[in-house]
Amino acid sequence: MPPDPTLSAPLAHLQGESPPAPAWFRDAVAVAPAIGRVSVRGARLETFAWGERGRPGLMLLHGSGAHAGWWRFTAPYLAEGYRVAALSWSGMGGSDWRETYDLDTFADEIEAVAEEAGLFAAGAPVMVGHSFGCFPMLTEAGRQAGRWRGAVIVDPPIFSPERRTGRRREDGRIGQHRIYPTLEAALARFRFAPVQPCDALYIADLIARESLKVVEGGWTWRFDPSMWARLALPDRAAMVRQARCPLALVTGARSDLMRPADAAYVQSLLPPGSPRIDLPEAYHHVMVDQPLAFVAALRTLLGLWPD
Template identity: 85%
Template sequence: MPPDPNLSAPLRHLEGDVPPAPDWFRDAVADRPRIGRVAVTGAGIETFVWGKSGRPGLMLLHGNGAHAGWWRFIAPFFAESHRVAALSWSGMGGSDWRETYDLDTFADEIGAAAESAGLFEAGAPVMVGHSFGCFPMLTEAGRAAGRWRGAVIVDPPIFSPERRAGRRREDGRFAPHRIYPTLEEALGRFRFAPMQPCETLYIADLIARESLREVAGGWSWRFDPSLWARLALPDRAAMVREARCPLALVTGARSDLMRPADAAYVQGLLPPGSPRIDLPEAYHHVMVDQPLAFVAALRAPLAVWPG
């Protein structure tokens, strides 16, 4: 059976046109961040910043193959009350690629970006990490008590022992990116990983356009395709247990990455009383599927962890 184009190529039918978007989204992305760059262990790291200095800090950390722009329609909702920053991990977005990757260096990127953005000026900030972004976030959270006010784990790829036993190991191989002759064709190839339905095509279009760069011969993706072949992850459950700040868990009720048994397993790793918020109708990419509900979900732990 051929793949469902709504899953494998959600933007293809638009033929490069920008889909209509609601007012809230247009207003949010009109609040453009201040884009900067900070050097971390020989690589330039792209940073986005919203809000005034001196407000409580909020650090937003994207997932694998994504970039800081995945937060452009979320961060402005917090910019009136917080100093908000996002980064593009090395090997992703507008940041430099590395010869090798490791979680300690990714965690260093968090600290450097937060310092550069002034997130510590009002005391300990809060981190929010989606998917892969949870791993550097938890690494950073395990380093020093009191440095971070809390960390929100959003639909992390942390699986129950039963599911881990049935998963295949990656063999470390990777394929270089294709070059698409036109922007239209490149946009038509965009898809989420894992694949999922998308009703908010205006969000998919924004993040897809900012995931591409013009190269000789056409357009290609901005992330380093070799990253996962060069990165090893430690025990994921231990990373949760070793965090030295309060934690909260946000999950997508329809996520095919973090299934109910996985979510229950991770919830059991959290300190007693940690908030757990499950977003109805959201898949793995919760900020794309249910952006306004996700904003409301993030406001809950920010209220629980007063500055």
């Protein structure tokens, strides 16, 4: 069967035009973050921050190939009660690329950005990591007890033992991005990974535009295509067990990455009594699929947990 264009090229039919967006989204993205730069181990990182310094700290950590702008339509609502910060990992977004990548360096990036943004001013902050962002977050959570109040694991790529036996390893090839002659052509190639439906095309359009950069000959993606060939991950279950702060799990009820058996497996790795929230009608990219429900879930969770 030919690929479904609503999955493989959700923005192509728009021909470079931005789709209409609801008022809540327009209001959120109108709240411009404070954009900064922080140097960590020789790489300059792109940072975003919202909310007043002195409020409880909240660190938002995006997934693979994404960037800090993936939080632009949710962070302003969280910033009503928190000092919120986000970064683009080295090798992604507007941050510098590295010759090699490792989780300890990514964890150093979390600490440096959190310090620069003032997240520790009101005591131990909380981290929220989506997808790949869970791995640096769990590395950081395993370092020093008491430094972080808690860590929220959002639809992580941690799979049950039964499913791991049937999965391919991450692609280790070193490649190059294609260069598209126009912005319209580049936007037409945007898709989510893993591929999934997206009703909120105004969100897909925003993050796609901010995922691109101008280069000689046209437009291309901002993330380093060779990162996975230069990054080794330790045992994922061990990373969960070694965390030294409380953990919570948020999943998308329709996620094709974190399936029910995987979510049950991850939940079994968490300390007894750890919170679990399953967002109805959300796929893997929960902040895109159900952004307001995601905000409400985080607000409720952080208001009650950890004790």
